[in-house]
Amino acid sequence: MKEQKKSWNELPIGGSILEAGNSKNYFTGTWRTFKPVHNAKLCINCYFCWMHCPDDSIVIENGKVTGMDLDHCKGCGVCAEVCPKKAITMEKEEK
Amino acid sequence: MSSGRFIAVDGADTAAFAMKQIDPDVVAAYPITPQTEIVMKFSEYVANGEVKTRYVTVESEHSAMSACVAAAAAGARAMTATAANGLALMWEILYIAASYRLPIIMGVANRALSGPINIHGDHSDAMGARDSGWVQLYSENNQEVYDNYIMALKIAEHKDVMLPVMVNQDGFITSHSVENVEPLTDEQVRDYIGKKPAHFKGLLTYGKPVTIGPLDLQDYYFEHKMQQHTAMQKVLPVIKEVQEDYFKKFNRKYEIIEKYKADDAEMVIVGMNSVMGTVKDLVDELREKGVKIGAIKPRVFRPFPKNEIADILKNFKAVAILDRADSFGSFAPLYAETLAAMYKFEKRPYIRSYIHGLGGRDTTMELLGTVANDLIKMKDSGEGHLSEAYLGVR
């Protein structure tokens, strides 16, 4: 079924967005041709990738990089480019 | 002996005085003739500690309006003032203020746009901004400037409106003319405008952040324009309500369209701002000679009171529309919109356009007398119907 968008009288006035951080609700993980693959064995947890990722998609748990949030990663490849240990490789999305 | 009702004050100082009584949270402004005196006087109030306003001196009108947008978006009562080229420089931000639905109040001392450079009164500035989404109020004299300022705040902040309001007055002709003004007391104004209404919250609601001004593309922009359109549709009833309340509280009567000796008139002269005072004197003079003439003065141009004006004008035989602005290559603004509004009737009066007073040219009794003479001829013969005249141009 087609998505039903809200009409003018249901929307907040002036185009304001009334909830903070709602970009989380928008699934952008289908925009990729290449996806980043993290190799924990090579990783030294320098966080370079985390600092550079424009989509806040590097997942860190208990101080360690554990992988990427592939629901929001757009596959730009910046993380792989900046990683000093070549611990991230870009692989084709298509199997 | 003096009753002390009146103060002698020019239109610019009247505006500043009203702003002082309103005591807005933020004023951001940049000087430009003939508006300079408004913000100059207001800055004195700030310097003397007579207001609590945060006064932001900016480097251009573009910045002044931007600062007002930011302040109002943050939930502050924001005001500014400008004229002519200053208003033109604000252009893109005017649209932003209106589309974000920010109830900013701005005084405009109407002035001709350059070039050639001219600092005097005409409506080319405000008329250029007529589609920016601002409510536009017009003021014949300094008393009306004062009352419009106070009412503007109520209109702008009304929950059905939430739109910016422009209070227009003629540059120099009233902005620099001292007249009698009867102000309200500070307490009256304070009680009347009250605190900011609950629906005017802005960004600064702790714990509940919002985003104002995000990207708005094909899938939503149109809906937001529809919202603006709908808000504008609600403005006239709100203005009516505000004016009636103002009358009840302070015994000062204003209407969206003022009718002067029009009830039994065959002919009327329609126009806005200061010229209408002169027109009223002319009407009195001609009435003494038995000429059935009246005056019609719209006080609101945006939203255009199209049904109201059409219903008023439909019964006259001949109508002259005075525009203090041109629309090069088309019909003058007030004329064009009045014509469009009249189209719904099958039987319409003879009607003629007069562009007058550009660049502050004095629209004298004599010149207006020629308009009346034209009307007298036109009402029977139709001579001049739908033609466009440039009043007094050489």
Added chain:
Amino acid sequence: MSKVFEITWYGRGGLGAKTGAILLADAAIAADKYVQAFPEYGPERQGAPLKVYNRISDDPIRLHTAVTEPNFIIVIDPSLLENINFEDELKEDGMILVNTDKNVDEIKKRMKTGKKNFKIYALDATAISMKHLGKNIPNIAILGGFAKITGLIRLDEIKKHLHAKLITKYGEDIIKKNVLALESAYEEVKQ
């Protein structure tokens, strides 16, 4: 339509014609009149000839046009006398008040008048101002002369207004000096 009394002031930029007109408007409002005071705005230059207008009436004033044929002309700077075409710029039976140390017969010779009948008054407002206020601010004296000639505002009304206007900023002493200037002008103005 109500009867509106119109005045044109002739001065030079920066020499107080505008403040004079505003002072007159203030005083007239204090006497419960309706007023207008507004300058003719050309390019304003220090020392350049300048016209300023007043309207005074018992009823609200609605006209928003320049004054073209006033009832009264005030010439603040007598060096402008030769430049004014009184025949064109003043009503029949109009009044002219000139700030001058000469007498009316002397200034009449220098004035361009034609067939119309005028009443001309001379007042050395500058001297009065120098004597009582110690500087050349002729406006107060002009106001005294105007009150005497026209009877439009009473002397006690002006005094009361001056008191209200000046008391907090300047105090009794300055007010007394202004009142003296006002009164001597009221006595000294001559036709």
